[in-house]
Amino acid sequence: MRTLCSSTLIGEFFIIGFAGLVAMKDADLTTSTVWTVCGVAMFLCLLLCGLITRPGGVALGWALQIALVLSGFVVPMMFILGVLFGALWWASVHYGRKIDEAKARFAAQAAASPADAADAV
Numbered sequence: 001m002r003t004l005c006s007s008t009l010i011g012e013f014f015i016i017g018f019a020g021l022v023a024m025k026d027a028d029l030t031t032s033t034v035w036t037v038c039g040v041a042m043f044l045c046l047l048l049c050g051l052i053t054r055p056g057g058v059a060l061g062w063a064l065q066i067a068l069v070l071s072g073f074v075v076p077m078m079f080i081l082g083v084l085f086g087a088l089w090w091a092s093v094h095y096g097r098k099i100d101e102a103k104a105r106f107a108a109q110a111a112a113s114p115a116d117a118a119d120a121v
């Protein structure tokens with residue numbers, strides 16, 4: 001799960017940076033405001049890459065996805081990108097957990113196999 005979720009978060013890191021460049025063109029927003037918000041969001045993406053397997057890591061990821069969708073009120077294209085990355089986040093969590101379960105089953109089978117072979121001899 002960690003690899004899939006981290007890949008999604010790194011993609012979001014770049015999307016948030018590009019959205020910051022677009023948001024700078026808005027006359028109502030100051031450059032410092034845009035880059036403070038974008039910088040915090042980008043930092044959270046990187047931080048979550050390391051915290052994804054800890055308790056609450058996935059929930060923080062969902063909060064970031066919601067914030068990404070809500071950023072569409074500032075940069076309208078982010079509504080679409082936020083929904084797309086939300087779907088990627090869901091897929092990363094869902095299929096990542098399935099892969100982790102399959103790896104655990106495979107490791108358990110591999111660990112049990114040498115003992116069975118030794119008993120047969």
